Amino acid sequence: MREIVSTILSGNAKPGDYAALPLPESYRAVTVHKDDAGMFEGLDSWDKDPRKSLHLDEVAVPELGPGEALVAVMASSVNYNSVWTSLFEPLPTFGFLERYGRLSPLAKRHDLPYHVIGSDLAGVVLRTGAGVNSWKPGDEVVAHCLSVELESADGHNDTMLDPEQRIWGFETNFGGLAEIALVKSNQLMPKPHHLTWEEAASPGLVNSTAYRQLVSRNGADMKQGDNVLIWGASGGLGSYATQYALAGGANPICIVSSTQKADICRRMGAEAIIDRTAEDYRFWKDAHNQDPKEWKRFGTRIRELTGGEDV
Template identity: 60%
Template sequence: MITFREAIESGASPDELRSIPVPETYRAAFVRKDEVHMFDGLSTYEKDPTKSLHVEEVPVPEMAPDEVLVAVMASSINYNTVWTSIFEPLPTFSFLERLGKSSSYWNRRHDLPYHVLGSDGSGVIVRVGSAVRNWKIGDKVVIHCNYVDDQDPTGHDDSMLSYDQKIWGFESNFGGLADLTLVKANQLMPKPAHLSWEEAACNALCNSTSYRMLVSKNGAAMKQGQRVLIWGATGGIGGYAVQYALNGGAIPVGVVSSEDKVELLHELGCQAVINRREKNYRFWKDEHTQDEAEWRRLGKDIRSLIGDDPDIVFEHPGRQTFGASVFVAKRGGLIMTCAATTGYMIEYDNRHLWMKLKTIKSSHFANYREAWDANKLICEGKIQPILSATYTLEQVGEATKLVHQNKHEGKVGILCLASAPNLGIDDPEFREKIGEDKVTLFARHGQKIASPSVNKTK
């Protein structure tokens, strides 16, 4: 793979890339099936990804006719990386075993005693399968994580409704936290030419998720002037949600956990911000009892900022916040939910839902069209990457632990084959037109709160 790296970074032609033999093994980050019980007896917070994630050589898998091999220059950490690394809410090997029971020869490849994880990536195509039509060796791409069978009729209205829908690198093997990855051709999108490898790699999963939740007709179909409460507004999906609200003429209210993050949102253009740590909300009196008085306090704080209750609540923390989200949403409002990072057993007071005609609507990642449209906005400089820190592949455990403990802003990038940060920028003139300060906003703020290990690169 070093030969591929040198060729890519020197601007090799497609013919030159084609002439380089694919090695028998490649470097990858993975968890082991024989270690799924290593954290038994520990609380979620005590489970340490630096102990479960390994970076070693693994065999290169056989490529199917509708797949491509991508030399991964950079990837990023998502919350599903955390879940995989701590074997919660269940070990991901159950997903691989289910794939292995399929009648498809190609699906059976995924059931292995190790799971190469990672659901983001940017890089260069180095091999294409015989059935691939729209992509070729040498194309610079980013990868979205919707892993679907295009021969399954249940996915042809909206591929997220496919009975066979999976998330690449989480529910499938051969993910993006590696020097090489194997993906279906319908996961590919053009790399934004003005971004570095790591800036390009951090967007696809979270940006597409936020697009579907707020912009798409499959989500909130947000309108101008609507008020949008965004939990974790400087986090992986929240940072994009704020941008979509601002771009779409909505009024975002960002909820964050520190004054540094308040400052970041103000620079991003979000004026209404709540520092939940300063407010010290206690939505739960104890493990089993929520406190409506605290919901009311949050609602009062929101109205003091924007003069009304939110039309849309961008909800992803889950158990800790869901009761409050249902309560504070406007009469007839929408609670748009996609995740449950603080717990998936949700409780809320249904009286505040049905008697005030509110709606809970679910969302999960994005279909190819939504991911493509969201990526196009990145390419056009209308949505900015939210990369805040960059680690090397050898530091993947440390980077994942940072996300697990919520000690980050935006997205945490991982250099895979790329020999250094800030490589891969092919259109510096367009980058300058957008503005370096805008492109690197999250990175600049991330450096202010970084631990000494952040931004260690090769």
């Protein structure tokens, strides 16, 4: 890996130089282990410690299949997929890997007693499999997280409807929190030249999710003047949603849980902000019963910010 990284950082390597680099037999990766899956049983979510479940392991480089690429990871990022995986919530991800492994002999590679996690990356292509024509060793890329087979017509107009759609690094193995990642070539996009590796690696999952939900023809088809309710508006997904709403001429109603988070929304340009902690909303009477009066109070507050309109 050291030779690969120094070649990338030299800045003057050619595609042939990358193709000639020998692949290591193994690489370092952040993993969870199958035999740890029950370690947090009986604990509340807040008491589960990812430092106990996450491992830095040396793992074997996976076999490269048709339509795939091996990428040297220069930067990755943490999103809620990785958080859930590390807590084994809402259930351990090894069930995903087992089901994927039954799809085909090639998919069987993913069904392992360890899971290399991570659903974002920016890096450099090292190798491409048969049938890959758009990418070559040395290409600087970012990867989005949607892994699809596209063998069913259901997914041709909207890849999220592919019956075999999975989230890479969450429902598949060999994710981005590692020195090398295995991706499908249709996950790759050119890395923007003006972004650092870290900047390019950060937005993938949350930005594409917010875009799909609000902007795309398969989502809400947001228009100028729309009131858009954004829960958790200062987080990774919510902050992109807020910026899309503002850039598109919509009116984001930002729901946050602290004054610091409210300030983040104001710095993005949002004006309609509800701090649910400061306004003391108690939506649940207990663990099993909601309070309809609180939701009505919440609705009234939203309409105060929208001139009486619904979102």
